[in-house]
Every structure is written in C-alpha cells, then in structure tokens.
Amino acid sequence: MLNRVRWAVAHLVSSGGAPPPRPKSPDLPDAPSPQTAAPPEEPRSPPATAGSGSAAPAKTVEARASFSRPTFLQLSPGGLRRADDHAGRAVQSPPDTGRRLPWSTGYAEVINAGKSRHNEDQACCEVVYVEGRRSVSGAPREPSQGQGLCFYYWGLFDGHAGGGAAEMAARLLHRHIREQLKDLSCWSSQKEVTHESLVVGAIENAFQFMDEQMARERRGHQVEGGCCALVVVYLLGKVYVANAGDSRAIIVRNGEIIPMSREFTPETERQRLQLLGFLKPELLGGEFTHLEFPRRIQPKELGQKMLYRDQNMTGWAYKKIELEDLRFPLVCGEGKKARVMATIGVTRGLGDHNLKVCSSTLPIKPFLSCFPEVRVYDLTQYEHCPDDVLVLGTDGLWDVTSDCEVAATVDRVLSAYEPNDPSRYTALAQALVLGARGIPRDRGWRLPNNKLGSGDDISVFVIPLGGPGSYS
Amino acid sequence: MLNRVRWAVAHLVSSGGAPPPRPKSPDLPDAPSPQTAAPPEEPRSPPATAGSGSAAPAKTVEARASFSRPTFLQLSPGGLRRADDHAGRAVQSPPDTGRRLPWSTGYAEVINAGKSRHNEDQACCEVVYVEGRRSVSGAPREPSQGQGLCFYYWGLFDGHAGGGAAEMAARLLHRHIREQLKDLSCWSSQKEVTHESLVVGAIENAFQFMDEQMARERRGHQVEGGCCALVVVYLLGKVYVANAGDSRAIIVRNGEIIPMSREFTPETERQRLQLLGFLKPELLGGEFTHLEFPRRIQPKELGQKMLYRDQNMTGWAYKKIELEDLRFPLVCGEGKKARVMATIGVTRGLGDHNLKVCSSTLPIKPFLSCFPEVRVYDLTQYEHCPDDVLVLGTDGLWDVTSDCEVAATVDRVLSAYEPNDPSRYTALAQALVLGARGIPRDRGWRLPNNKLGSGDDISVFVIPLGGPGSYS
Numbered sequence: 001m002l003n004r005v006r007w008a009v010a011h012l013v014s015s016g017g018a019p020p021p022r023p024k025s026p027d028l029p030d031a032p033s034p035q036t037a038a039p040p041e042e043p044r045s046p047p048a049t050a051g052s053g054s055a056a057p058a059k060t061v062e063a064r065a066s067f068s069r070p071t072f073l074q075l076s077p078g079g080l081r082r083a084d085d086h087a088g089r090a091v092q093s094p095p096d097t098g099r100r101l102p103w104s105t106g107y108a109e110v111i112n113a114g115k116s117r118h119n120e121d122q123a124c125c126e127v128v129y130v131e132g133r134r135s136v137s138g139a140p141r142e143p144s145q146g147q148g149l150c151f152y153y154w155g156l157f158d159g160h161a162g163g164g165a166a167e168m169a170a171r172l173l174h175r176h177i178r179e180q181l182k183d184l185s186c187w188s189s190q191k192e193v194t195h196e197s198l199v200v201g202a203i204e205n206a207f208q209f210m211d212e213q214m215a216r217e218r219r220g221h222q223v224e225g226g227c228c229a230l231v232v233v234y235l236l237g238k239v240y241v242a243n244a245g246d247s248r249a250i251i252v253r254n255g256e257i258i259p260m261s262r263e264f265t266p267e268t269e270r271q272r273l274q275l276l277g278f279l280k281p282e283l284l285g286g287e288f289t290h291l292e293f294p295r296r297i298q299p300k301e302l303g304q305k306m307l308y309r310d311q312n313m314t315g316w317a318y319k320k321i322e323l324e325d326l327r328f329p330l331v332c333g334e335g336k337k338a339r340v341m342a343t344i345g346v347t348r349g350l351g352d353h354n355l356k357v358c359s360s361t362l363p364i365k366p367f368l369s370c371f372p373e374v375r376v377y378d379l380t381q382y383e384h385c386p387d388d389v390l391v392l393g394t395d396g397l398w399d400v401t402s403d404c405e406v407a408a409t410v411d412r413v414l415s416a417y418e419p420n421d422p423s424r425y426t427a428l429a430q431a432l433v434l435g436a437r438g439i440p441r442d443r444g445w446r447l448p449n450n451k452l453g454s455g456d457d458i459s460v461f462v463i464p465l466g467g468p469g470s471y472s
Numbered sequence: 473m474l475n476r477v478r479w480a481v482a483h484l485v486s487s488g489g490a491p492p493p494r495p496k497s498p499d500l501p502d503a504p505s506p507q508t509a510a511p512p513e514e515p516r517s518p519p520a521t522a523g524s525g526s527a528a529p530a531k532t533v534e535a536r537a538s539f540s541r542p543t544f545l546q547l548s549p550g551g552l553r554r555a556d557d558h559a560g561r562a563v564q565s566p567p568d569t570g571r572r573l574p575w576s577t578g579y580a581e582v583i584n585a586g587k588s589r590h591n592e593d594q595a596c597c598e599v600v601y602v603e604g605r606r607s608v609s610g611a612p613r614e615p616s617q618g619q620g621l622c623f624y625y626w627g628l629f630d631g632h633a634g635g636g637a638a639e640m641a642a643r644l645l646h647r648h649i650r651e652q653l654k655d656l657s658c659w660s661s662q663k664e665v666t667h668e669s670l671v672v673g674a675i676e677n678a679f680q681f682m683d684e685q686m687a688r689e690r691r692g693h694q695v696e697g698g699c700c701a702l703v704v705v706y707l708l709g710k711v712y713v714a715n716a717g718d719s720r721a722i723i724v725r726n727g728e729i730i731p732m733s734r735e736f737t738p739e740t741e742r743q744r745l746q747l748l749g750f751l752k753p754e755l756l757g758g759e760f761t762h763l764e765f766p767r768r769i770q771p772k773e774l775g776q777k778m779l780y781r782d783q784n785m786t787g788w789a790y791k792k793i794e795l796e797d798l799r800f801p802l803v804c805g806e807g808k809k810a811r812v813m814a815t816i817g818v819t820r821g822l823g824d825h826n827l828k829v830c831s832s833t834l835p836i837k838p839f840l841s842c843f844p845e846v847r848v849y850d851l852t853q854y855e856h857c858p859d860d861v862l863v864l865g866t867d868g869l870w871d872v873t874s875d876c877e878v879a880a881t882v883d884r885v886l887s888a889y890e891p892n893d894p895s896r897y898t899a900l901a902q903a904l905v906l907g908a909r910g911i912p913r914d915r916g917w918r919l920p921n922n923k924l925g926s927g928d929d930i931s932v933f934v935i936p937l938g939g940p941g942s943y944s
Contacts (some may be wrong), residue, residue, distance in 0.1 A: 183790045193766050193779055194790050200787025208784070279751045294665050305663055312843040315672025316665050318655045370786040
C-alpha cells in the first residue's frame with residue numbers, strides 16, 4: 001500500500017508500532033483455535049494444517065510484542081529479525097522441512113523498503129471444518145443431514161496506517177466465514193437461490209461481520225488502520241475468490257490468463273463514491289464537492305465554463321463554475337495517486353473506522369465499502385494440469401508486474417521442476433516476489449530493466465489447481 | 473414493452489391516445505426544423521435527410537391527430553391506417569422509391585398484437601449539423617476553428633403508458649445532442665480528457681436535458697408515459713451507442729457478434745435501486761422494503777430465519793424476519809416479470825415523471841435513471857465489408873430472437889443480395905421483424921417452431937458499417 005495513506009509512516013513510527021494484546025473475539029466465543037479448526041479425523045484433509053498469523057508459539061512472544069508474521073513461516077526469533085530487515089529485504093517462505101501448506105500451496109513475502117516500520121501484509125492458509133447448525137426452524141438436525149463440511153481457505157491482507165486490522169483479519173475472517181457457512185446446512189432448493197449464491201452470500205456477510213467486529217473493538221484494543229482483503233475459499237468443487245481492495249488474483253491455465261478479481265480504487269469506484277456524496281451531502285462536511293474536474297478550480301474562474309463529470313457520467317461536459325465547485329473534489333488524482341478526500345487510495349477493505357480527513361474531523365469510513373466482489377471458478381469444468389495455478393498477490397507485486405509477466409514466470413519456473421515436485425510452487429512464489437522486489441543497485445531496488453522495483457510489502461500465494469495436492 | 477407497465481392499455485384506451493399539440497421547445501429556441509438540420513451545402517452529407525417522426529406533411533394531419541409514425545416511412549393516410557392495424561400487423565419500411573436513409577440504412581417496424589391502441593415505438597434517422605459555439609471565454613471564434621461539424625444519428629424509442637414521451641424524444645433528443653456538441657469547438661486537450669470522452673459526456677447530458685424538458689412540459693402539454701431510448705451517433709470515425717432501457721444493439725462483423733449495449737431492468741439494476749432505497753428510505757414511503765427475498769414473507773414467519781439480499785450482496789444469506797420485512801419488496805419478480813415497486817419493468821429511460829405506484833401517490837421516477845450507458849466503436853480500426861452491420865432493435869425483437877439468430881439472419885439475407893444493392897439492408901430489417909412477429913396460426917402469432925411470436929411493437933434499424941454508404 002505504498003503511498004496509500006499519507007501519514008501512515010509518521011503515525012507508525014510515533015506509536016512505536018506495538019500492537020496491543022489480542023483478546024479472544026467476543027463474537028466468536030466458541031471458535032476453536034486455528035490449530036484445532038481442521039477436523040482431527042477428517043480423512044480427506046491434508047496431513048498439515050498451517051496456522052494463521054495469530055497463534056504464535058511461546059518462544060516468539062518477545063518478538064511478537066513488536067510485530068508478527070504468519071505462523072506457517074515457522075520463523076525463529078532470528079528469522080523474525082531478518083524478515084523485519086528493510087535493508088536486506090530477505091524473501092521469506094515456509095521451510096522445506098516440516099509440513100507443507102494444503103495443496104502444496106506456494107508462498108513468499110518480503111518487507112517494504114522502509115515506508116513503514118514493519119511488514120503490514122498478513123497471510124493466512126487454513127483448512128476449516130464447518131459444523132452444521134441446528135435447522136432454521138429450531139428443530140434438531142437429522143442425522144442424515146451429514147457431519148458438516150470442510151473448506152480450504154487462503155487470505156492475503158494488505159494493511160495501511162498500521163498493522164492491526166490486517167493482523168486481526170488474518171486471525172479471524174475465516175472464522176466469520178465458517179459461522180456464516182453453518183447456515184448452509186439449512187438450505188433446501190428455493191426459487192433462484194443456488195448453493196453457489198449461498199456461499200457467495202456467506203462470504204459477503206462474513207466480511208461485513210469482520211468489519212463490524214473491528215469497529216466494536218477499535219477503542220478498547222486499538223485496531224490500527226485498515227487492510228485490503230483478498231480471500232479464496234474452496235468448497236465442493238468450486239473456487240470462490242473474494243476481493244475488497246487493490247490486491248489481485250489471476251488464474252494461469254495452460255498459459256491463458258483468467259482474471260479472478262478487479263481492483264477497487266478511487267478511479268474504478270468514482271461513480272459509487274460520487275453518488276454517495278450526492279445523496280448524502282452531509283458526508284462531505286461542506287469541505288468537498290462530489291463533482292470531479294480535470295484540475296483544481298481557481299476562485300478567479302467563478303462564472304466561467306469548466307469541464308466536469310458527476311456520478312452519472314463516464315464522459316466529460318461543461319458547466320458554469322459556482323461557489324461550491326471551489327471545494328476540494330471528493331475524488332482526485334490519477335492512477336496510484338488517486339485519492340478519496342485527499343487521503344486514501346483504496347476504496348474497499350476492512351477497518352479504517354478511525355480514519356479522518358487530514359487536519360479535519362471528517363470521517364472517511366462512510367465512503368469505504370467492506371464488501372468484496374466474489375468471483376466463482378468451477379474446478380470441475382476443466383481438467384487441470386500441475387502447471388495450472390491461481391496466483392494471489394498484494395499490490396506490491398502488481399505495481400511492477402503485469403499479468404503476462406506473471407504468466408511467463410509461471411511457465412519458466414514450473415517447467416524447471418518435475419511436475420510432482422511439491423516445492424515448485426514455493427519456488428514460483430519466491431521468483432514472483434524477487435522479480436517484483438529487484439536487487440539493490442544505484443541506491444535503490446532495481447529490476448533487470450533498471451526500472452525501480454516495488455518498495456512496498458510484497459506477498460504472494462501460488463495455489464496449484466491440478467497439482468499433486470490430493471484435494472477432491 | 474409488452475406487460476411492462478400494468479395499466480398501460482387501460483390508460484391509453486380511456487384517454488383515447490390522442491397526443492396534444494406539440495409546441496416548439498422553449499429549451500431549443502433557435503433549433504432549426506428537422507428538415508433544415510442538415511447543412512444545405514455540406515458536400516459530404518448524403519443526398520437525402522430523412523425527417524423524424526414529428527414533421528408530418530399537411531395531408532396526414534387528420535391521421536396524425538390520433539397517432540404518428542416516423543416521417544421517413546412516407547405513409548399515406550391509407551398506409552397509416554394499415555400500419556395501425558393490429559389484426560394484419562403489416563411490416564412497414566421506407567418505400568423503395570424516393571430517397572434512401574443515410575448510409576442506406578435499413579428499417580422495418582410492426583405494430584403490437586393489441587396490447588396498446590397504437591404502436592408506441594418511435595424512430596428517428598437524421599444527419600445533424602453542429603454549428604460551433606463562441607469560445608468558452610466569450611471571445612469570438614477564430615476562423616481557423618472551422619465551420620462546425622456534422623454527425624449521423626439513429627434513434628429507437630420504445631414507449632410505455634402512452635406514446636407521448638417516445639414521440640417527443642424522437643423529435644427532440646438529437647437536437648439536445650447537437651446543443652451539447654457545440655461545446656466541442658471549445659475543446660483543447662486537457663489532462664485525461666479525450667475528444668471521445670467529451671462526445672460521451674455530450675450524449676449523457678443531452679439525455680438528462682431531454683428528460684428535464686419532459687418534466688417541465690408534462691403538465692401543460694401532457695407528455696404521456698415514458699420511453700426507452702437507444703441512440704447511435706457517428707462522429708469523426710467513431711460510432712457511439714447510447715442505451716437507456718431494454719432495447720439492444722449488436723454489431724455483426726464477419727459473423728462475429730459484438731454486443732454494443734446492455735439492458736437496464738429491475739434485475740440488472742437491483743443493487744443500484746436497493747442502494748437508493750437504503751440511503752433515502754423516505755422514497756419507499758413506508759410501503760416497500762429495500763431488501764429482496766426469494767418469496768413474499770408471511771406475517772406468521774416473523775422471527776424466523778429467511779434468505780435475503782441487500783444492496784451490497786450478489787449472494788443470499790439468512791436473516792431473522794422483522795416487522796418491516798413484511799413490506800412489499802422494492803424489486804421483485806424474475807425475467808420479463810421483474811418489477812420496480814410492483815409497477816415498471818425497465819429502470820432507465822426518458823419521461824415517466826407522473827408514474828406512481830398502483831393505488832398510491834408514491835412516485836417511481838426517483839428510482840428511474842435517464843442516463844444511458846455509452847459504448848464506443850472505432851470504425852477506423854477494422855476494414856469493414858458490406859455484410860458488417862449494426863443492428864438496433866426494441867425488446868419486441870430480442871424477446872424472441874437471440875443474438876445468434878440475428879447473426880444467422882444477417883448472413884442468410886445479405887448473401888441473397890448483391891453487395892452493392894442498397895435495398896438489402898431494408899430487406900434484412902424486414903426479415904428480422906417478420907421473424908420476431910411470426911405468422912397468424914392457432915389463434916396467435918407463431919414462429920416456425922410453433923412458439924409464440926412477439927406480440928409487442930417491434931422496430932429494427934440495420935446500419936451498414938462498410939457498405940455502399942459514402943460516409944467518411
């Protein structure tokens with residue numbers, strides 16, 4: 001989230017970046033710990049269940065007092081220090097020894113080049129068991145209704161203005177999804193409501209409940225900042241990719257690129273933001289105008305004609321400048337510099353409940369949506385080979401790497417390994433992170449073409465779709 | 473718009489369907505009449521300029537007192553009676569003799585099977601000259617700024633609850649576009665504002681001004697009902713397709729189908745409508761809920777769990793039924809039966825300023841948008857052959873004809889004519905209308921597969937993209 005929140009660095013440095021103790025969520029009182037989330041006896045589950053970023057072993061408590069990394073990295077205190085080193089920017093992956101991630105998923109990450117004190121990305125990879133809820137009418141569940149179900153889960157969380165929201169989401173969002181999916185056991189076919197649309201609805205509502213929990217806990221436990229969330233759920237043959245923010249997911253299948261998400265930024269969501277400002281002008285606090293102009297209006301231009309566009313327009317037209325057009329525009333800037341209320345460059349995600357306009361008390365949260373867009377990919381509709389993968393990356397990857405470059409790296413790296421070598425997906429994730437980070441040269445991190453590499457936190461999951469993973 | 477507005481037939485029959493005298497628009501005081509809209513001396517303009525539906529010759533005044541058809545059909549009083557005959561449903565096209573439509577455009581239409589007294593579709597095809605406006609700063613225009621510009625224009629307007637709005641739009645919308653395009657002469661390249669985006673903005677604002685004019689004139693001059701609008705503008709090498717409603721445009725190019733519009737209905741716009749109801753609950757008048765349920769809730773279900781979705785969701789989830797969930801849903805029904813406030817089945821268009829919920833004073837207009845979606849097609853990026861066409865049709869065509877069936881008819885009909893025969897596009901339009909209407913059999917209009925043909929008004933433009941038309 002480089003440059004995405006103006007004061008993020010200053011804020012973090014001044015606060016010391018120390019996260020508060022993390023209490024057990026009052027929303028999920030009976031949630032098993034990540035370690036026990038997988039059914040112990042479930043025959044189809046893979047041998048290993050990687051923990052989320054929260055459940056640190058006791059020996060790393062001291063290091064965790066200042067920051068944390070995903071538990072599945074199994075970092076020693078020394079490893080944790082290396083992962084936190086802005087100068088070296090060592091790429092981190094789960095160790096070759098020990099249990100692999102489900103499906104032999106590959107993962108790699110690297111810290112930013114100094115824009116924030118710690119790596120504000122977080123990740124989670126889990127196998128989650130969903131116990132069926134009692135039926136809707138309150139009657140006890142029939143034995144024939146089964147023993148519940150199991151889903152596979154991957155999450156990338158790109159934090160900004162602090163690491164608290166990303167850490168909390170990595171720790172709890174899959175539990176909210178599990179809670180929502182319990183209702184699935186009540187489902188009986190109804191007009192126009194498919195099983196798939198219930199899973200989509202469960203994920204959508206889980207994002208909302210996660211966000212509401214952050215709102216409730218933000219005072220007592222100081223959930224800092226906000227985060228983008230990119231989440232994958234695999235359930236009953238289908239892959240659900242849910243995105244809220246500017247991370248991105250693509251499938252590379254037989255060399256073909258299938259986009260599985262789109263980014264939510266002030267540019268892509270301009271009309272939604274402007275509509276809200278138009279319908280609820282009190283949210284603009286008399287400081288902003290919902291209209292967009294190609295440049296800032298000068299007071300001397302009052303009464304002249306100027307190009308503008310509003311919530312209904314994709315094109316530009318002329319209007320006569322009035323007094324309130326001199327206010328700062330709700331949406332301004334282009335590309336990575338685009339901002340809502342001159343402050344934040346991403347328009348969906350979790351948290352940010354305390355985010356205010358610079359030098360103002362005006363809250364920005366009303367313009368941010370916690371709802372993801374969910375895309376569904378049916379794994380059963382195509383015979384996948386071991387080289388077909390789903391790649392998830394935070395914007396640190398995509399800022400300097402195109403979809404086509406990722407597909408080329410997929411081809412290059414995977415073809416150098418035996419198809420049944422489970423380490424190939426981690427090697428691929430590492431290659432993608434290294435390719436986006438670059439190497440230190442000429443007082444910066446540079447790519448082979450001498451352009452600047454990404455100075456942002458970079459995190460990548462590579463999920464094999466037809467590989468040696470024994471999922472069904 | 474068959475079945476799209478509940479009381480359309482009853483209303484029309486009771487009012488006699490007679491449109492009021494049409495005054496000159498107060499908005500466009502200096503607008504030349506359609507006959508003079510084309511530059512008299514413009515060398516590139518085609519020899520003929522077809523008039524819109526408004527400018528009826530004196531001899532048809534008597535017939536026009538009850539209804540009107542596009543002037544370019546050149547209907548005699550007898551022809552007008554045949555065009556108005558629900559029993560015969562004769563297909564109407566411009567005569568082979570006389571001037572052709574610009575670009576040798578093909579056109580055909582047929583009246584409905586009795587759902588409304590008259591054909592509520594209207595059409596317009598024009599060449600419009602845009603005089604440059606004085607520059608924005610007020611300084612006189614430099615001679616080097618040129619003599620203005622010329623655009624080609626096609627419009628289909630599918631009326632409902634009366635023919636007034638469609639007739640007014642056919643008569644005036646292109647003039648509003650011309651007014652907006654006058655500002656183009658002031659354009660100098662600015663950050664992120666392209667010439668194309670100015671044309672898009674001009675069309676978007678023209679729709680809004682047209683709708684506002686209908687609102688102002690609705691009392692004095694009784695602009696009945698509303699209409700969908702599908703409009704094509706050709707300017708400087710680009711085709712702009714603007715759609716507000718459920719008409720549809722596709723390009724058939726070398727057998728390939730390129731969608732040039734999408735339909736705006738309660739189903740496709742559910743989330744926009746629900747968001748508005750959520751942010752402005754007063755628009756629901758305590759009669760409706762913005763939530764959607766798979767079926768109507770019964771009072772005895774209070775407190776039970778039920779599937780729902782709101783403005784943020786594409787999936788379904790469960791909620792506990794509360795008292796206000798018993799209200800009628802803002803959006804309900806599926807497919808062609810979907811309705812906003814149980815009343816109207818299309819969510820964008822012009823007019824409808826008087827539309828109220830059945831047996832209520834609650835206005836529906838706030839939920840309807842007059843803004844089109846504009847898609848741009850660059851004619852210069854591909855070498856078109858005489859068989860490449862842009863097909864515009866009202867929903868009467870598309871309700872019973874798929875894109876692929878249209879493409880097959882394009883191939884079948886055009887291959888039966890010489891490529892340079894200008895009558896082939898009218899023959900194609902007629903074939904499309906006939907194929908959607910069917911033939912009378914078994915007490916109904918039936919297609920060759922014995923399914924019911926469309927009982928709606930059907931109107932089709934076929935615009936050749938690389939044919940003998942001498943446009944540049």
